[in-house]
Amino acid sequence: MMKKYFEELVSGIETKLQEDPENKSPRKAFALEIAKIGTRLYSDTNQKCWCGIATPFDLLSAMGVTSCFVEFVGGMLASTETAGNFIETAEHAGFPSDACGYHRAVMGAAFDGIMPAPDFLIGTTCPCSGGLAVVENLSRHFKKDLFVLNIPQQASEEGVRYLTNQIRQMVKFISDHTGEPLDENRLRDTIKLTNQTRQLMNEMYRLAQQVPSPANGHLMGNLGIVLPLVFGTKAGVEICQIFKDTFASHVKEKISGVPDEKLRILWIQNRIQFKNPIVEMMEKEYGASIVSDELNTVTWDPIDPEDPYPGMARRAISFPLNGPINVRIKHLQKLAQEYNIDGAVNPCNWGCRQGTGARGMIANGLKEVGVPVLNLEVDCVDSRNFSEGQLRTRVEAFIEMLS
Amino acid sequence: MNNKSRLIGFTCAYTPLAIIKAAGYIPYRVLPVGEAPDLAGSLLHDNLCPHVKRVLDRAFAKDFPDLAGMVFVNSCDSMRRLADAWQIVRPDEQVIRLDLPATVDDDSVFFFAKEIETFANTLSDMNGQPLGQEQIRSAIVLYDELSATMKRLKAVTNSGANIGGRSAIQKFYNRASTEPVEHLIEELKQIIEEPKSTKLDGEYVPVFLFGNVLPDPEAFSFFESCGALIVEDDLCTGSRLFNSTEMDLDWAKDIFIQLARNILSQPPCARTFDPKNPDKMVQDLLYKAKRCKAKGVIGYTLKFCDPYLARLPAVREAFRKAGVPLLLLEGDCTLRSIGQHQTRIEAFIEMMG
Ligand code: SF4
Ligand code: SF4
Numbered sequence: 001m002m003k004k005y006f007e008e009l010v011s012g013i014e015t016k017l018q019e020d021p022e023n024k025s026p027r028k029a030f031a032l033e034i035a036k037i038g039t040r041l042y043s044d045t046n047q048k049c050w051c052g053i054a055t056p057f058d059l060l061s062a063m064g065v066t067s068c069f070v071e072f073v074g075g076m077l078a079s080t081e082t083a084g085n086f087i088e089t090a091e092h093a094g095f096p097s098d099a100c101g102y103h104r105a106v107m108g109a110a111f112d113g114i115m116p117a118p119d120f121l122i123g124t125t126c127p128c129s130g131g132l133a134v135v136e137n138l139s140r141h142f143k144k145d146l147f148v149l150n151i152p153q154q155a156s157e158e159g160v161r162y163l164t165n166q167i168r169q170m171v172k173f174i175s176d177h178t179g180e181p182l183d184e185n186r187l188r189d190t191i192k193l194t195n196q197t198r199q200l201m202n203e204m205y206r207l208a209q210q211v212p213s214p215a216n217g218h219l220m221g222n223l224g225i226v227l228p229l230v231f232g233t234k235a236g237v238e239i240c241q242i243f244k245d246t247f248a249s250h251v252k253e254k255i256s257g258v259p260d261e262k263l264r265i266l267w268i269q270n271r272i273q274f275k276n277p278i279v280e281m282m283e284k285e286y287g288a289s290i291v292s293d294e295l296n297t298v299t300w301d302p303i304d305p306e307d308p309y310p311g312m313a314r315r316a317i318s319f320p321l322n323g324p325i326n327v328r329i330k331h332l333q334k335l336a337q338e339y340n341i342d343g344a345v346n347p348c349n350w351g352c353r354q355g356t357g358a359r360g361m362i363a364n365g366l367k368e369v370g371v372p373v374l375n376l377e378v379d380c381v382d383s384r385n386f387s388e389g390q391l392r393t394r395v396e397a398f399i400e401m402l403s
Numbered sequence: 404m405n406n407k408s409r410l411i412g413f414t415c416a417y418t419p420l421a422i423i424k425a426a427g428y429i430p431y432r433v434l435p436v437g438e439a440p441d442l443a444g445s446l447l448h449d450n451l452c453p454h455v456k457r458v459l460d461r462a463f464a465k466d467f468p469d470l471a472g473m474v475f476v477n478s479c480d481s482m483r484r485l486a487d488a489w490q491i492v493r494p495d496e497q498v499i500r501l502d503l504p505a506t507v508d509d510d511s512v513f514f515f516a517k518e519i520e521t522f523a524n525t526l527s528d529m530n531g532q533p534l535g536q537e538q539i540r541s542a543i544v545l546y547d548e549l550s551a552t553m554k555r556l557k558a559v560t561n562s563g564a565n566i567g568g569r570s571a572i573q574k575f576y577n578r579a580s581t582e583p584v585e586h587l588i589e590e591l592k593q594i595i596e597e598p599k600s601t602k603l604d605g606e607y608v609p610v611f612l613f614g615n616v617l618p619d620p621e622a623f624s625f626f627e628s629c630g631a632l633i634v635e636d637d638l639c640t641g642s643r644l645f646n647s648t649e650m651d652l653d654w655a656k657d658i659f660i661q662l663a664r665n666i667l668s669q670p671p672c673a674r675t676f677d678p679k680n681p682d683k684m685v686q687d688l689l690y691k692a693k694r695c696k697a698k699g700v701i702g703y704t705l706k707f708c709d710p711y712l713a714r715l716p717a718v719r720e721a722f723r724k725a726g727v728p729l730l731l732l733e734g735d736c737t738l739r740s741i742g743q744h745q746t747r748i749e750a751f752i753e754m755m756g
Contacts, residue, residue, distance in 0.1 A: 094716035098450065098707050125505050129479040129674065132505060133713030136681050140717060146678040150504040150511060153477055159502070162514040169510070324500070325487035353451055353480035353709060360446040361487055 002073075002114055005080060006038030026243040027219055033235045034226060038076070040066040042116050047178050050115075050138055052124030052131055053225070054151050054319055056167060056312040058232025060122075062190035063174050063182055067122070068229060070134055073109055074102030075222065078273035078381040086112055087382050100351035101381030103134040110141050117142045120177045122170065126151035127321035128354040147173040153324065155317045163313035190232035191305040197231055200240035201298050207247035208291060209339050213264065214250035216257030217279035217290030219243075221271050224295035262287035263402050266335055266371070268294050268346035268362065269321070269355045274383040278395055286399045292339045294320060294332060325358050329365030336371045343372050343402045345395070350379040374398040408469040411526070412496070414458055414485070415476035416639035416672065417503050419519055419662055421542035424584075426526035426534050428471060432580035434618045434640065435736045439464035446488045452481040452707045453735035454616040459485055462492045471529060472497035474522065478674050479710055499525055506678055507667045516663035523659070536658045543662070549584050550647035552591045557642075561609075561634050561695070564598035569633045570620035576641055577618055607632035608752050611697035613688055614704045615639050615672065615711060616736045625741055626701075630752040635695035637688065638703075639672055646670070673710035684714065685721040692727060698755045699728035701748070703741070706733050728755055 013032040017024060040046050049060060049067040060067040077083040083101070086108030091097060095107050109115045121144055123135035132148070139146035149166050152159030175181050208215035230236035250256070265282065267290050272278065282288040299318040303311030317323070320331045335341070344366055348356040363373040376391060410431040411423045423430040435457035442463045443456035461467060473496050475486035490498050501518050504511035527534035553575065560566055579587055610631040618640040626633055636642050646669050667675070670687050677683045692700045702718065704711040715731060722729040730751040734740030 094719060096712055099709065099712050103713070123678070128709070130709040130713060133673075133710060136676060136678070137713060137717065139678070140681045146681065148506045148678045150506060150514075152514070153483075153500065153502045158514060158517045162510055165510045169508075325484070326490075348448060350450060353448075353484065353707065356448045357451050357481060357484035358487065359448055361484075361491065364491075 001082075002038065002076070003042035003116075006035050006042060009035035010039055024242055026239065026246050029239045029242045030223070030226075033230055033239060036235075037066065037068060037229055041068055048116060048118045049120055049122055049174075050118045050135065051122045052126070052135055052149070054124035054126040054149065054316040054322070055122050056316065057228050057230075058190050058194045059167070059171070059187070059308075059312060060174065061232045062187040063171070063178060064180060065119075065174060065178065069131075070106045070138065071102040071131065072226065072229075073115060074105035074381050075273045077105045077109060078383065079275070081274060081383070083274065083381050084384055086114075087384075097382075098351060100128070100130045100349065101379045103130050103351075105381050106134055107137060110138055118144055120144050120173070121146045123148045124151055124316070125149070126316065126319055128352065130351070130353070145173075145177065149316070151316050151319075151322055153317075153322065155314055159317060160310055160313045163316060164309045167309045167312055187308065188305045191303050191308045191311075193234060193237055194232045195302045195305070197227070197236040197240050198298055198300070198302060200237065200244050201227070204240060204244040204247055205292075205296060205298065207244065207251055208296075210251050211264075211340055212254070212256030212258075212261040213289060213291040213339070214247040214255065214257050215289070215291050217265075217267070217283055219257060220267075220290060220293055220296055221279070222273075222293075224293055224297060256289070257291070258283045258287055258289035260287050261289045263342045263399065264289055264291045264340055266290075266292050266294070266332070266339065266341045266344040266366075268332070268344055268373070270347055270349045270352070270380040272347055272378060272380050274381070274386070276383075276386065276388065276391075278391060281392065282395060282399060286396075286403070288343075288399050288402070290345075292335050292341070294335065297331070297335065299331065321354060325361050326365075328358070329362060332362065332366055333369045336366060336369050341371050343374065343398065345374050345376065345398075347376045347378045347380055349381075350377070372398075372402065408471040410468055410470045412467075412470040412473040413475075414454075415478045415482065416644040417476045417478060417666055417675075418474055418501070419522070419666060420580075420644075421539060421546050421662070422519060422523050423474075423526065424545065425538040425542035426523060427530050427532060428526060429583050430580065431468070431470065432577075432640075432644075433458050433461060433467055433473075434577060434580070435461075435616060436618055437461055437464075437466050439466045443488070446491065447481075447484055450707055451484065452479075453705050453737075454708075455481040455485045457736065459488055459492065462489060470496050472499055472526075474499040474501060476501045476503050478503060478672075479708070481707070481709075497525075497529065503675075504667070505675055507675070512660060512664045512667060515667060516657065516659040519663055520659045539658050539662075543658075545584060545588075546645070547647050549579060549588055549591075550645040552588050552595070553579070553642070553645050554647070555595050556591055557635070559595050559598060566594055566598050568627055569623035570627075573618065573620040573623050573641070576644065577620070580640075580644060606630075608699065608756050609634040609695070609697045610752075611635050611637075611688075611692040611695055611700045612641075612703060613637040613691075613700065614702050615708060616705055617641070617703055617734075617741075618736065619738050621738050622741050625738060625745075626748065629745060629748040630756065631701070631748065633701075634697055635691060637670065637672075637691060643670070643672060673708075673714045682717070682721065685718050688718065689721065689725055689727060699730065699751065701751070702729065702731045704731070704733060706735055 090108035300315035439460040443459035
């Protein structure tokens with residue numbers, strides 16, 4: 001089912017691009033590459049690894065391994081309106097509805113046989129306890145070896161050294177499983193591509209900060225969380241280049257992402273992954289443009305191609321959802337200021353202790369810089385209890401208050 | 404920071420209590436007990452572990468003595484959020500965070516050893532007194548003695564002596580995590596020598612209890628009223644906090660590395676695991692249940708506890724395969740929430756009896 005979905009997605013986008021090669025929109029380029037990762041995950045010819053979110057995907061890519069974080073599958077199933085069935089499977093197997101929807105969907109998909117078996121797995125302690133436990137469960141389910149990266153809470157000297165050593169161990173773990181040693185030259189080239197991508201990301205985000213912004217909720221949705229899957233590849237560079245060029249020309253021509261932009265909204269952490277009218281309603285009916293997502297950001301320095309592991313360690317530790325909440329709040333305040341934000345929306349994903357558990361502190365932190373926050377009670381993956389009317393009313397009231 | 408208080412608060416069984424003691428402070432566990440009003444959801448969220456929420460409720464209500472500081476172990480998402488919220492609710496108390504790895508290998512041990520060393524230095528700075536390895540070793544010896552004495556107390560109870568039931572043991576656990584332990588050890592020794600009577604009243608089915616947080620002594624009386632005697636536990640408000648270190652206190656070795664290795668190799672709760680053997684927790688539980696000759700096992704875990712929620716399906720499956728009767732209960736660490744399971748507990752005990 002998923003294999004067919006990704007294959008059709010790839011051929012659909014490719015056909016459109018052949019028909020009109022000049023019209024390579026950023027979102028199409030992004031979707032095409034993600035669909036290609038999907039097809040590789042479902043093909044039998046690749047080494048595959050299911051991972052935690054903070055995995056250095058570029059390093060795996062340099063070692064010839066197709067890798068993806070497991071929550072991606074939960075989001076994908078939700079976007080194709082099929083997550084509900086798998087969530088039910090997981091719940092029947094004893095995974096209660098109190099857990100994060102991404103993880104319930106993934107476990108159900110594994111039990112129902114639609115997750116391809118990996119060759120091995122890499123779990124990360126960041127961003128959440130639930131995510132690590134799911135990777136551990138998948139390792140048990142598929143009877144495949146698991147490696148865990150403990151992401152320290154802070155980028156202290158000890159923390160960076162600890163994670164750097166673990167990344168070295170991880171390389172050995174991967175080579176032991178693929179039978180291929182790491183090719184240092186290939187890694188060096190990969191890191192150079194990662195750095196190019198990083199540079200372009202910085203430029204495109206800077207352009208998105210312009211008033212009016214060339215960005216909008218559709219263009220930017222899930223971008224920051226998924227882009228690391230293409231770090232270290234030419235495709236990653238190409239996607240960001242298209243984003244940057246499109247934004248640059250739109251800024252020049254004063255074309256805003258949302259026509260007649262009236263309000264600028266910051267979206268916190270999770271998008272609602274299944275079809276819902278909220279973003280479109282905000283943008284079309286109220287001119288409230290989602291100009292930034294919390295994870296659409298670059299929090300790390302360029303990585304030294306000659307000695308990449310410490311830089312990779314620092315990058316993982318700097319993930320905005322890692323560490324004490326004041327680090328995250330400072331990051332959100334910075335985004336609010338850089339993007340001239342009027343208000344923020346926080347869909348408090350039911351089951352996310354990591355993020356939803358901080359909602360009061362986040363709201364207070366943004367209030368300090370004059371940004372009101374709308375907390376939505378929602379499950380971002382499980383649409384079974386989604387109450388569109390209620391959410392619509394709350395969002396409308398919030399926007400009217402901002403206006 | 405409150406300079407007058409000698410208490411350092413903590414919430415997690417992975418806390419190195421000996422370091423607190425060695426630095427001249429008294430470890431004070433902020434247990435999720437009492438009647439503080441329900442306010443934590445306003446800062447956190449209602450779908451968070453009730454342990455964490457009740458501890459924060461107590462912080463809002465100032466429902467415990469002044470603390471010089473509070474140490475939080477990075478045990479799970481909820482605990483991290485509690486540490487964040489604590490800083491807001493009790494701004495005068497120093498918050499100290501201990502970053503505990505989720506898996507154990509040499510790198511993790513070295514990292515955690517540094518964390519413990521930094522913790523020791525912070526306490527020593529707070530106290531204005533140097534903290535030497537000798538003091539740490541003496542504190543380790545003291546806590547080892549407490550663990551050994553608690554074990555003897557349990558053995559005496561399990562052999563039929565009446566010291567007031569398992570609830571009495573829980574009272575000692577709670578006291579041992581909130582009071583200076585020197586006097587307590589003496590008190591325990593006396594009770595072991597002279598139990599109230601040598602015969603426990605009534606007939607009970609021996610049960611092994613595992614899970615996370617259950618500090619209310621009355622909960623254990625309640626199990627007894629249902630016909631279950633908890634002969635052994637694996638709870639973070641129970642035996643997991645007082646595992647003997649059995650450390651080789653070799654002066655030549657770095658004490659922090661020894662302590663880190665020891666803490667990380669204690670029987671893990673669900674948040675720590677062995678990636679090479681994801682079934683380790685289940686195997687440990689089955690082994691313990693067998694060792695204490697329990698006829699059945701009760702798992703009591705808290706609602707919204709991700710580390711356990713995700714692992715219980717595998718536990719259930721392993722117990723089914725091993726043919727060991729298992730009853731899983733979910734609650735909010737109150738007696739009331741356990742009371743709601745009375746019929747299920749009684750049926751479970753009856754089935755084994
Ligand atoms: S929503 Fe929260 S619990 Fe779920 S995967 Fe994301 S960080 Fe983890
Ligand atoms: S009971 Fe579970 S969720 Fe609560 S603090 Fe302990 S490990 Fe975390």
